[in-house]
Amino acid sequence: MIRYAREGDSRNLAALSIQVWLHTYARDGIRADIAQYVLSTFTESHFEALLLNPDYRILVYTDGEHLLGYIAVNLTSHYRDESNGYEVETLYVQEHFHGKGIGKELLAEMRSQFGGSYWLSTWVHNDPAIGFYKKQGFRDIGEVFFQLGGEQHENRILAFSDS
Template sequence: MIRIAEIKDSSDIAALSIQVWLDTYAKKGIRKSISQYVLNEFTEKNIQSKLTSKNDVYFVAIEKGHLIGYVSLKLSAKCPITANTIPELDKLYIQENFTANGVGSVLLQQALSFCNSIGHEQVWLTVFHENTRALKFYEKHGFQEVGVTYFELDNEKHKNHVLCKSTAA
């Protein structure tokens, strides 16, 4: 079941975020800057703040009462390449056990349809350059690379591809 996230989902979203982020980006292990980032970024309070913001929308995938994935949108975000202020597909996180079974595609389609329904013609996102699975997923769904940006953590720059897609069906 896919639905709009509610405040009661905030702790589950925070926990899933930490799990997926660490599985995706902490390939060499955990160090202080990584620990501090995830423990400061993915808190129940931060998620609650986003869930009550008019600029953020979350859709959650629930299976048998458990959160298995979510997609989050920032409805008004400036693309670092085009400088257009359009929705950013901020996160599409699926618990590893549920990847490759269509949940990500359904959440992505929900996000695109939602943006289209409120009058947005395009969305953008960033993907870590070493995340080949995500890059292939977005390419399969019609996203096109428009440039490169960098995620900074502990004075280190990490290359990210910037991708855009029309919200039209």
């Protein structure tokens, strides 16, 4: 079931985020800067703040009391200009549930509620995500760099528009 996230979801959102982030990006293991990043970024209080922020919306995909995935949208973040729409800041699905249509359902629900023009960034080496987004009709429109531990990591900017 897809629904809006509630304050009581914050701990599960933090735990799922840490799990997905580490699985995706810590391919060579965990070092101090990676641990520091995930433990300081994906906190219960971080998600509580997002839920109170009028610019953000978080939709969760649940099965009973279990969180399987979520999508976080920043309605006021634009890439270059407003023609690229709002930003999908996060689309995370627990690895055990990949390939079951959860990400596609979250995108469809988001699109129906907030409109059909949006963009996101994803790590250039995250081939499964890039393949998924291209299958959904996203196009590559640029790059941005993510700074972690003194290293720059290239991310691709992907955009989608119904028009």
